[in-house]
Amino acid sequence: xxxxxxxxxxxxxxxxxxxxxxxxxxxxxxxxxxxxxxxxxxxxxxxxxxxxxxxxxxxxxxxxxxxxxxxxxxxxxxxxxxxxxxxxxxxxxxxxxxxxxxxxxxxxxxxxxxxxxxxxxxxxxxxxxxxxxxxxxxxxxxxxxxxxxxxxxxxxxxxxxxxxxxxxxxxxxxxxxxxxxxxxxxxxxxxxxxxxxxxxxxxxxxxxxxxxxxxxxxxxxxxxxxxxxxxxxxxxxxxxxxxxxxxxxxxxxxxxxxxxxxxxxxxxxxxx
Numbered sequence: 001x002x003x004x005x006x007x008x009x010x011x012x013x014x015x016x017x018x019x020x021x022x023x024x025x026x027x028x029x030x031x032x033x034x035x036x037x038x039x040x041x042x043x044x045x046x047x048x049x050x051x052x053x054x055x056x057x058x059x060x061x062x063x064x065x066x067x068x069x070x071x072x073x074x075x076x077x078x079x080x081x082x083x084x085x086x087x088x089x090x091x092x093x094x095x096x097x098x099x100x101x102x103x104x105x106x107x108x109x110x111x112x113x114x115x116x117x118x119x120x121x122x123x124x125x126x127x128x129x130x131x132x133x134x135x136x137x138x139x140x141x142x143x144x145x146x147x148x149x150x151x152x153x154x155x156x157x158x159x160x161x162x163x164x165x166x167x168x169x170x171x172x173x174x175x176x177x178x179x180x181x182x183x184x185x186x187x188x189x190x191x192x193x194x195x196x197x198x199x200x201x202x203x204x205x206x207x208x209x210x211x212x213x214x215x216x217x218x219x220x221x222x223x224x225x226x227x228x229x230x231x232x233x234x235x236x237x238x239x240x241x242x243x244x245x246x247x248x249x250x251x252x253x254x255x256x257x258x259x260x261x262x263x264x265x266x267x268x269x270x271x272x
Contacts, residue, residue: 135192
């Protein structure tokens with residue numbers, strides 16, 4: 001009897017620990033051009049998660065709620081305004097407990113979604129400007145595991161206040177809420193460029209609370225998925241970490257056991 005118990009326990013643990021990112025349902029949305037800043041991100045998402053490409057017709061509450069995380073990325077062009085019904089569908093998904101990741105020009109929809117009152121800057125895309133940029137690690141960055149698997153600029157595992165490079169040159173169609181214009185935002189990492197620390201001026205990434213859900217924003221010069229970014233492995237790893245965390249917070253995700261015993265994930269899920 002004891003041997004049988006050990007066998008079943010081992011089977012459960014092995015199954016639990018091998019589900020991985022492929023179990024995370026991601027809806028990847030882009031409405032503009034699928035160019036050199038946008039297409040590689042979609043390919044990365046498909047390689048890393050259980051990803052479905054979404055179109056404008058899919059922006060409705062029922063469709064969006066099929067996904068643990070909706071990643072909206074616009075790196076090459078401005079897709080233009082959304083209808084009131086489309087904005088309402090995104091807001092309803094988030095407020096019902098969903099998780100949205102905004103990168104590239106998609107970040108500018110945070111204002112029409114009612115998450116901020118300010119009008120953000122907009123710029124790009126620029127293929128090559130020779131400027132290294134990245135994040136400055138905060139306690140929250142470490143606590144949420146957002147820099148797991150990354151290296152600081154000295155090649156070591158990141159610690160508090162370390163600088164981590166995510167982009168070696170250029171930037172997508174993007175922007176920011178510069179000089180602390182974002183008033184409702186929870187910052188999870190500061191930004192740097194070259195030797196300049198933009199703490200409290202540009203949030204590298206973080207999120208807005210939206211009802212029971214979260215809308216995460218990673219923008220400025222950071223989300224450069226173009227092949228000319230020599231730090232692409234770092235960017236992809238931090239994106240993977242962000243989506244993993246958002247999925248663990250989403251009400252539309254099955255319990256994931258990546259890196260944790262199933263009973264631990266069950267307890268975490270029940271605590272929310």
